[in-house]
Amino acid sequence: MIMDLALKQINTLPTPTWNRLGINYRNLETKDLSFAPYSGEPLSALPDGVSVSVLPFPKPELETGMGESAEDFVRSNQTYGLSLRVAAGVKASEPVKLDFCLNGENPTLADAVDITAEENSELTVVMSYRSEGDFAQFHGGLTRLYAAKGAVIHLVQVQLLGESCTHFDNVGAFAEEGGKIDVIQAEVGGKTALSGVKTRLDGEKSSLVMDTIYFGDGSRSIDMNYVAEHYGRKTNSEIHVTGALLHESEKTFRGTIDFKRGSKRAVGHESEYNLLFSPKVRNKTAPLILCAEEDVDGRHGASTGKIGENTLFYLMSRGLSELEAKKLLIEAQFRPVTDRIPDESLRTAVMEYVQGRLSGLESMG
Numbered sequence: 001m002i003m004d005l006a007l008k009q010i011n012t013l014p015t016p017t018w019n020r021l022g023i024n025y026r027n028l029e030t031k032d033l034s035f036a037p038y039s040g041e042p043l044s045a046l047p048d049g050v051s052v053s054v055l056p057f058p059k060p061e062l063e064t065g066m067g068e069s070a071e072d073f074v075r076s077n078q079t080y081g082l083s084l085r086v087a088a089g090v091k092a093s094e095p096v097k098l099d100f101c102l103n104g105e106n107p108t109l110a111d112a113v114d115i116t117a118e119e120n121s122e123l124t125v126v127m128s129y130r131s132e133g134d135f136a137q138f139h140g141g142l143t144r145l146y147a148a149k150g151a152v153i154h155l156v157q158v159q160l161l162g163e164s165c166t167h168f169d170n171v172g173a174f175a176e177e178g179g180k181i182d183v184i185q186a187e188v189g190g191k192t193a194l195s196g197v198k199t200r201l202d203g204e205k206s207s208l209v210m211d212t213i214y215f216g217d218g219s220r221s222i223d224m225n226y227v228a229e230h231y232g233r234k235t236n237s238e239i240h241v242t243g244a245l246l247h248e249s250e251k252t253f254r255g256t257i258d259f260k261r262g263s264k265r266a267v268g269h270e271s272e273y274n275l276l277f278s279p280k281v282r283n284k285t286a287p288l289i290l291c292a293e294e295d296v297d298g299r300h301g302a303s304t305g306k307i308g309e310n311t312l313f314y315l316m317s318r319g320l321s322e323l324e325a326k327k328l329l330i331e332a333q334f335r336p337v338t339d340r341i342p343d344e345s346l347r348t349a350v351m352e353y354v355q356g357r358l359s360g361l362e363s364m365g
Contacts, residue, residue: 011225038080044097049090064172065196074142088118095124103132117151124154131162147179161189168194177203201235216249230263239270250282
């Protein structure tokens with residue numbers, strides 16, 4: 001069956017601001033989609049103590065970053081689904097990898113993945129999305145994380161899709177006492193890319209660490225919505241986003257740290273740093289701190305600008321052209337995040353993908 005996608009008011013800012021800023025939410029429309037079961041096996045071998053679970057997800061009511069309509073769309077059109085569980089006390093020795101490829105057999109993908117870490121366990125899951133060929137493709141993903149008391153989940157999501165692909169990635173996470181959610185996202189591909197991550201830090205001393213890189217060139221559109229909800233005492237969140245925009249690309253980043261009543265001595269920090277290489281780019285940033293508790297520490301910052309003249313001069317004095325120097329600085333900006341990807345081949349793939357996009361450029365304006 002051929003169908004259209006029409007999601008209204010997704011990636012919604014928790015507290016709306018002036019409508020004229022155009023940052024309160026995002027709509028997403030795509031036509032002529034058809035869905036069939038994913039052909040192929042994206043799942044790697046499972047390390048000891050990790051299983052494909054038949055048990056229900058511990059928090060079925062968990063909210064996600066993009067919202068209910070995006071979640072319902074994936075569930076209604078799901079082409080791949082999986083529930084992973086790591087047993088209590090197990091520190092998985094190797095990452096679990098899920099490698100999805102969009103091609104002629106799989107032009108569309110709607111995947112739903114649940115990850116449960118039982119008490120005092122630790123698990124790393126690496127999810128990658130790539131394309132073979134450049135034609136109209138679609139990916140919509142739903143990922144839910146549950147970290148029980150003292151458990152740690154490392155989630156790495158790498159998006160290297162083609163220039164004609166529409167992509168969204170919808171994540172919800174829940175952490176009990178002492179639980180930790182660690183998320184790395186690389187949003188460097190696709191024509192239209194949206195991501196949303198909402199984390200509930202429910203238990204005392206639970207924490208979130210989130211690092212994202214993005215890259216916009218041509219007329220690419222990137223839209224992000226990250227929310228850290230602090231419910232427990234002494235909870236901690238760190239949200240950091242880094243990117244570069246070229247040509248006529250556009251990007252929207254919403255980052256919210258929400259201190260709920262009772263989250264005493266909680267700490268939340270967020271930052272964004274991006275480089276703009278063209279006067280035609282459109283860059284929107286909304287860092288937001290909501291506070292219903294007095295005894296908390298919340299900070300945010302955003303930095304937008306051009307490469308410093310002194311930095312360019314230094315690199316050009318070493319024999320690089322201005323264009324080569326700018327390309328080198330973009331790659332260097334991504335390195336601190338890509339170096340944390342626990343898979344050497346995927347680290348290389350990300351940098352080669354970025355280098356490939358940069359290599360064809362004759363200008364960045």
